[in-house]
Amino acid sequence: MARILVTGSTTGIGLETARTLQGLGHAVVWHARSKERVADLGSHAEVIVGDLASLQQTRELAGAAGHCDVVFHNAGINWENERRETGDGIERVFQVNVLAPYVLTALMPRPQRLVYLSSSLESGGVADLADLQYRAKPWDGRQAYSDSKLHDVALAWAVARRWPSVYSNAVDLGWVRTRLGGPYAIDDLPVGADTQVWLATGAGGALVTGRYFKRRRAQRPNPAAGDIRYQDGLLRACADLSGVELPA
Template sequence: MGRIFITGSSDGLGKMAAKLLINNGHHVVLHARNEQRAEDALKANPKAKSVLIADLSSISETIALAAKANALGHFDAIIHNAGVGYRESNKILTVDKLPHVFAINSLSPYLLTSLIEKPKRLIYMSSGLHRDGDSSLDDLLWEHKTWNGFQAYADSKSHNVLLAFAVANQWTQVASNALEQVWLASSLNVQVLQSGGYYYHKQPRQVHPESKNHEIQQLFIDRCSEISGIKFPS
């Protein structure tokens, strides 16, 4: 039995993951972006231990969420599931003047990883579209490029893989992986207890060739640190 925190667990895959993990006897803490979604999350999974509220498009709210999570005690696993899709035809800016997709999909997992006490396992929900991501990390905030919602989403999914692999390289005591399902959170399979993998339907899959590049991983970490003001702990 483990303690698991899932971001973005009021609907979709996060809600389903919570239900499966709770049914398997795990203690699950949910997350939602506002009060209404928190109510929805608890209605869907009434046996969850609690639900934490924060809008992950806001740096300050994401930092506060990390503090709330730490106040609950140590987690065995954290599933970074929260995200927005690629239907944003126009660039939407957050309160911090960041692209909405980047703030939620890319920066918030970085912040929560940096600020929540290290769990035994970190799982970053990605997508096969990460292979279409721009590994150069050029113009990360779309300040000069013409906005393309699909590309911004693909980039963010690539960022999730870069972060997962960067953590795997730097935090050797944590099993950090990226995937397209939630099996990694609780399985005792020897394969998933390792780190630095990318999985789909319980099988390892190929990743963007630059995802394993340590220099690019570090560049992403450094840019997130500069943008947020939060340093990544060694």
């Protein structure tokens, strides 16, 4: 039985993934953005509460979670119509989708497996380290989201390269009928959660690292994801913004 953290596990894919893992007998650490979302999980659940749009709360989440065998960086936000900053003065999509997973990865005890949630839109992402937060270029919410999902693949691969003892991968879960995916999406929740569960259990060839999966099959992401200079530059930018270094 593994101890598994699933961020953003009160709704959608995160909830389905956590329920499936719990049904398989694993000890799930649930994550809720606020106390108001905890009640729906029941009193039996181990829940940590914190908003990933806050660097301080993200640091506290890392401490509250403790050691986990598997960490799913599932939580994220969709594109926004206008550029918004968090209380830390960081562009919101970048902070929640990229910087928060980085901080949790850097501060939590090293797990056996890491899974970073990406999207097929990463294929249109731009590895622009000079303006990660859209301070100079015009705001484009869909592009900012696509960029963040490319950053997530690069982050997963950078960790795989730096921590060879950890299985670190990224996942495109497909177009799933959730609040984020909308009612016209073609996949249902179990399909969306399947690859994450497969990677968590390590069964049937899932003990691999530095890969990008969809429906349990390795995919070729945006070529920029494999650029080591970009990976290292992204880690450096995340360390500078958060004040947290990824351990060697």
